[in-house]
Amino acid sequence: MGAGFGGLEVARRLAGAPVRITLIDQRNHHLFQPLLYQVATASLATSEIAWPVRHLLRRRKELTTLLAFVTGIDSADGKVLLEDGSAIPYDTLVLATGARHAYFGHDEWEPYAPGLKTLEDATDIRRRLLLSFERAERESDPERRASLLTFVIVGGGPTGVELAGTIAELAHETLREDFRLIDTRKARVILIEAGPRILPSFTDDLSAYAHAALERLGVEVELGRPVRECTDNGVGFGDRKISAKVILWAAGVRASAAADWLGVPADHANRIKAEPDLSAPGYPDIFVIGDTVTIDGWRGKPVPGIAPAAKQQGRHIATTIKMRLGGDASPRPFRYKHSGSLATIGKRSAVIDFGWIRIRGRLAWWIWGLAHIYFLIGVRNRLAIALNWLWIYASGDRSARLITPGEERPSRR
Ligand SMILES: Cc1cc2nc3c(=O)[nH]c(=O)nc-3n(C[C@H](O)[C@H](O)[C@H](O)COP(=O)(O)OP(=O)(O)OC[C@H]3O[C@@H](n4cnc5c(N)ncnc54)[C@H](O)[C@@H]3O)c2cc1C
Numbered sequence: 001m002g003a004g005f006g007g008l009e010v011a012r013r014l015a016g017a018p019v020r021i022t023l024i025d026q027r028n029h030h031l032f033q034p035l036l037y038q039v040a041t042a043s044l045a046t047s048e049i050a051w052p053v054r055h056l057l058r059r060r061k062e063l064t065t066l067l068a069f070v071t072g073i074d075s076a077d078g079k080v081l082l083e084d085g086s087a088i089p090y091d092t093l094v095l096a097t098g099a100r101h102a103y104f105g106h107d108e109w110e111p112y113a114p115g116l117k118t119l120e121d122a123t124d125i126r127r128r129l130l131l132s133f134e135r136a137e138r139e140s141d142p143e144r145r146a147s148l149l150t151f152v153i154v155g156g157g158p159t160g161v162e163l164a165g166t167i168a169e170l171a172h173e174t175l176r177e178d179f180r181l182i183d184t185r186k187a188r189v190i191l192i193e194a195g196p197r198i199l200p201s202f203t204d205d206l207s208a209y210a211h212a213a214l215e216r217l218g219v220e221v222e223l224g225r226p227v228r229e230c231t232d233n234g235v236g237f238g239d240r241k242i243s244a245k246v247i248l249w250a251a252g253v254r255a256s257a258a259a260d261w262l263g264v265p266a267d268h269a270n271r272i273k274a275e276p277d278l279s280a281p282g283y284p285d286i287f288v289i290g291d292t293v294t295i296d297g298w299r300g301k302p303v304p305g306i307a308p309a310a311k312q313q314g315r316h317i318a319t320t321i322k323m324r325l326g327g328d329a330s331p332r333p334f335r336y337k338h339s340g341s342l343a344t345i346g347k348r349s350a351v352i353d354f355g356w357i358r359i360r361g362r363l364a365w366w367i368w369g370l371a372h373i374y375f376l377i378g379v380r381n382r383l384a385i386a387l388n389w390l391w392i393y394a395s396g397d398r399s400a401r402l403i404t405p406g407e408e409r410p411s412r413r
Pocket residue numbers: 001002003004005006007024025026027029030031033034035036037068069070071096097098099116117158159256289290291292305306307308310342413
């Protein structure tokens with residue numbers, strides 16, 4: 001279940017094994033989430049970071065792809081329950097249904113502060129950003145105009161930092177000549193982080209570097225005050241209030257409903273507390289991977305919710321299944337290898353922590369770019385994105401500045 005990084009990896013690694021696979025996803029595409037912020041900020045088009053699952057796996061005759069929404073699991077009968085009332089039988093089940101953003105018990109903030117997880121989220125954010133400039137151009141009241149030109153991002157992790165840096169470049173550089181009545185260089189971009197520093201998963205020096213780099217781009221960084229309200233008119237945090245028409249949410253995640261489907265123990269973010277071999281407690285034939293599981297195994301801390309972890313877990317499960325088919329059913333504990341943490345700050349700077357070496361600045365940005373191009377799928381997309389980035393790097397021009405009609409956003413499932 002789930003054709004994200006984890007689920008797709010299981011399917012891929014089972015190629016050639018004597019199995020029949022059914023891959024179920026509510027969407028018809030596999031999404032490269034690390035570059036979603038570039039769609040949201042008009043740098044890339046949607047089709048450059050998403051691929052139809054059916055096409056990706058078209059040569060795998062033993063594999064069936066189903067576009068369907070899972071609503072539950074009947075573990076007694078070995079069936080996955082779908083929204084349309086049908087059920088899919090299984091011998092072994094892999095739960096790879098990921099996570100969404102969470103509002104710390106304040107779901108009522110979502111309409112005012114959308115998060116970034118799907119292509120719909122990204123195009124919705126892009127529309128909000130670009131429409132705000134359009135409305136500011138037609139607004140004569142200086143206060144309302146200032147509010148339209150104030151962009152707030154909540155959450156100072158990699159996604160918040162990447163959004164803030166790119167929105168600042170969009171406003172201060174890309175759009176600067178496009179408007180006549182407003183000066184987009186005066187737009188305010190504010191990054192709010194409740195903790196004492198941004199990029200808390202990075203070392204102090206890289207976090208300080210990213211902070212300074214954001215400020216050089218014109219981003220105002222607000223630390224140490226948690227957000228207490230988000231409304232149509234702005235955001236309140238600590239004892240302060242900022243009037244802003246665009247607020248973006250990049251704080252907190254909540255795992256899919258997998259723990260509820262099985263009734264197994266979960267952490268505060270609803271991630272299943274799996275056994276060391278990644279099976280769900282009490283269910284040796286049901287495995288849980290990626291953002292929907294929590295497991296210790298990285299410097300005594302939980303394995304981070306990032307794409308390489310989901311892929312490593314997918315690989316581990318595929319090997320376990322193959323070994324079981326060969327008659328070896330002994331439990332195999334999962335071991336995580338951390339290959340590094342990366343975050344970009346605008347189009348020319350990044351921070352990278354490989355553990356054995358830390359890199360920052362332009363060199364880090366080039367390494368970040370090459371790493372992402374390597375992990376994309378297909379030659380055409382790699383070439384298109386590389387060309388796009390070089391163009392943006394040299395000219396500052398972001399060409400995906402399209403305001404597409406607002407469509408109903410799918411409900412938060
Ligand atoms: C904005 C953003 C930026 C990120 N940047 C980075 C980064 O730079 N580097 C990095 O390593 N990681 C990054 N991540 C995290 C990374 O994308 C996740 O850790 C990874 O996608 C987890 O893989 P997964 O297979 O568990 O879940 P996902 O890749 O999210 O896949 C889950 C799949 O399950 C499907 N699904 C969910 N529920 C159902 C259901 N009920 N029925 C049917 N299908 C369902 C979904 O449609 C989805 O396709 C980022 C995430 C986000 C949101």
